[in-house]
Amino acid sequence: MNTTTTPRGVRNNNPGNIDRTSVAWQGEDRSATAVARERRFCVFTTPEAGFRALAKTLLTYQRKHGLRTVKEIINRWAPPVENNTAAYAHRVADEVGVGGTEIISLNRPVTLFRLARAIARHENGRLYWDDAVIERGVTEALQ
Template sequence: MKPRGLRNNNPLNIRHSADRFQGEIEGNDTGFKTFSSESYGYRAAFVILATYLSRGCNTIEKIITRWAPPAENNTECYIANVEKWSGIPRNKTLTSADGAAYQRIVAAMSRVENGIPADTRQIEAGFALQHKLRITR
């Protein structure tokens, strides 16, 4: 059986909130949002991370501490895995032009959340659906 996040097309397990995202649909999960496709689930994650960036959460350590607070998670383990699987140091300062890094971070977060490697094509599709983060060449 697919992990919960992938069944909900919500690979980063975004909790229900008042925020409504493109592609969000009514689902049966009482704890987490459901999206019409996996790419829309990833899009929502990128939008949230762009909001985090605008509020000073600009490193993996700051992002994960907010995303997966210690009261609910083994935050240090989560940070260590995202750092290892993304190849990005936990304290590297990110900007809105670091879209490629954000894609690797989201792939690693999805792996932590679901226990299996992410589908990079879906991550790329979700990234393309948003306009807050970008890739500079």
Template sequence: MMTKPLGLRRNNPGNLRYSPRNQWRGSTYRSGAFEQFSTMAYGYRALLITLRTYMQKYRLTTVGDLVTRWAPPEDHNDTEAYVRFVERKTGFHRWQELRCDKSTLIALASAISHQENGVPAVLSEVEEGWKLI
């Protein structure tokens, strides 16, 4: 039997890092560098809210900008490969201006979860996270 990736075991599909500044609803943080949530819906809620914040507060409205913030090269990420992956999974071009709406955020969250965990996101779980926003 294969073990689920850590992000899925912790109900944290975006592998959001723990920060005492973030008081996420549904957080059950215990120890370690990454958040842990009581349900996958709360994990997707946090991922979706983070993406929305990037788009609205920081004006990051393209796949290229969002992924570079999410997985910066200075954190030893292959950011270029990550951008290409999200482009393929969402159908959005790297410099296409994106809308901050339900369908866009769900597509981005699903692609990020897939990249972070190596398995496709379960769409119904992403949508449950959206309902909690």
């Protein structure tokens, strides 16, 4: 894989481009090499671990912060100071198959799967992972 043209999220097994924090994710590579190569974003050992972290974050948005619509979720995921959040939310909602302000339940595996897949596609310009990889990560997040 050509690292100069491969999106960061693919190189890092981080389909949602999750920022690194002081708390390590399950499956996150915190080695000196990974941290030196990527200062801001998490590096995961597998794409499934990256999708698990993406799905866990989305579940936290809904369960802890009460975000119930794609528009609310994407506004937090990709804040307007860094992104065209309205366009992002519209594209993701279309892919999930809901309206941007329609209430969704991420406890439904199919909804969480569709949202995680749509975010990964948007963050990386296209979808680089097959559905089985995404499903394994989402399933782990729901356990």
